[in-house]
Amino acid sequence: MITTVNYKDKLKQFMIILLPILVTQIALSAITFFDTNMSGKASSTDLAGVAIGSSLWIPLQTGISGILMGITPIVSHLMGSGHKSKVAYQIIQGLWLALVLALAVMLVGVLFLPIILDGMNLEPQVRYIAFHFLGYLSIGIVPMFAYTVLRSFIDALGKTRISMTITLIALPINILLNFLLIFGYWGFPRLGGVGAGVASAITYWCVFALAIFFVHRVKPFAEFNVFRKWYGLSLKAWKELLKIGVPIGFSIFFETAVFAGVTLLMSRFDTITIAAHQAAMNFATTLYMIPLSISMTLTILVGFEKGAGRLKDARQYAKLGISTAVLLSLITAMVLLLFGRFVAGIYSDESIVIELTQHFLIYAIFFQISDAIATPVQGALRGYKDVNHSFVITFISYWVIGLPVGYIFSEYTNLGAFGYWIGLIIGLIVGATLLLGRLVRVQRDQIIKITSS
Structure with missing residues (x-):
């Protein structure tokens, strides 16, 4: 990264970092997208099974990945303050932590997954697909978390x-494996939605192998000698990483888990409603990659500038990121308004599923606008290493306000399944407002701290 002196330079630096992250995130989400989409082409039962499985898996995946993403502000601060020699040690500690967390997740799955699925009112075939989708997917948990580090x-x-290149190489592998294992082409077994789990697991191993190659062999990463010396476990290093990563992980977990919770609560509805809901949610999640990518970019840039003591530049990057996200959210809103039926048709050939999905997509518009503020603000706060308040705000917005309100609308009005989406929108709006207020306060406190010292 370079030091910028004016707004034009900042915009250029912002776009240089953002665009590959955006492509990477879209490609990563495309793995889930193609799992869902291609399973839906197999049957609505396969779509529903993968939907349930993904709803259980994604909160854990994103939450644990969020914890490990604490490496980003740590490395950004080390680079900004000129402590390059300490980076390799932090990466190895992150990999140890990734291994331990992955094994913990697998153990939880073995103990509780059957109980959770048995407690849901699922059709037998939907339960079978969900269980085996997750079972095969678990083969790729260790490499996926290690890749996050x-x-x-x-x-x-x-x-x-580089991240973009790795993901773009892996995506065609996932699509090909989906074709082979979901539909049984070229003599492979026709596994339906279960095949999507196998394909994703293999893809995660490929991604991890590519990342190891780049970090070990390609400059400038090879200069850090990450794998030249293998450090033992350090609880002190874990404490630093967890201090930053746990609030990040829980913030992401609470946000993704509330959407998963809605899907699970909607298991009382018929398979068609579950399939349509998940199709719309999957597309909304794909669009969410835009503000999420901006958020990750702001963590890097704000962290770098904060580490170097350039608070004015950090504030300018935050404003640039948030305004860009809002503008892009308005564009995606127009896409959903104009082409909602076409988007719904991507997921299913059944007219009733398409019609219901299109209705859900209208509500997704409000998701995009709220996320355009809340998500980049969280990224900027992580750059300042201010993560605890985001965790509390996210919990209150989604679990104290959003989900209960959605339940009330769904159970006690004639809105039915759409009531949950209205509740989530209300929670998102509250969260965006509170997070923006927190960012303003953090930036003001930073200025006061510098001027008074």
Whole structure:
């Protein structure tokens, strides 16, 4: 990364880092997108099974990945303050933590997944698909979390094109494996939605292998000698990483888990409603990659400037990121308004599913606008290493306000399944407002601290 002196330079630096992250995030989400989309082409039962499985998996995946993403602000601050020699040690500690967390998640799955699925009112075939989808997917948990650490290191150096390259190589592998294993082409077994889990697991191993190659062999990453010396476990280093990463992880977990919670609560509805809901939610999640990518970019840039003591530049990057996200959210809103039926048709050939999905997509518009403020603000706050308040705000907005309100609308009005979406929108609006207020306060306190010292 370079030091910028004017707004034009900042915009250029912002776009250089953002665009590869955006492509990477879209490609990563495309793995889930194609799992869902291609399963839906197999049957609505396969779509519903993968929907339930994904709803259980994604909160854990994003939450644990969020914890490991604490590596990004740590490395950004080390680079901004000129402590390059300490980076490799932090990466190895992150990999140890990734291994432990992955094994913990797998143990939880073995103990509680059957109980959770048995407690849901699922059709037998939907339950079968959900259980085996997750079972095969678990084969890729360790490499996926380890890749998150390596990717956070790569991105923290501003070399986001490398992450993009890795993901773009892996995506066609996932699509090909889906074709082979979901539909049974070229003599492979026709596994339906279960095949999507196998394909994703293999893809995660490929992504991890590519990341190891780049970090070990390609400059500037090879200069850090990450794998030249293998450090033992350090609880002190874990404490620093967890202090930053846990609030990040829980913030992301609470946000993604509330959407998963809605899907699980909607298991009382018929398979068609579950399939349509998940199709709309999957597309909304794909669009969410835009503000999420901006958020990750702001963590890198704000962290770098904060580490170097350039608070004015950090504030300018935050404003640039938030305004860009809002503008892009308005564009995606127009896309959903004009092409909602076409988008719904991507997920299913059944007319009733298409019609219901299109209705859900209208509500997704309000998701995009709220996320355009809340998500980049969280990224900027992480750059300042201010993560605890985001965690509390996210919990209150989604779980104290959003989900209960959605339940009330769904159960006690004639809105039915759409009531949950209205509740989530209300929670998102509250969260965006509170997070923006927190960012303003943090920036003001930073200025007061500098002027008084």
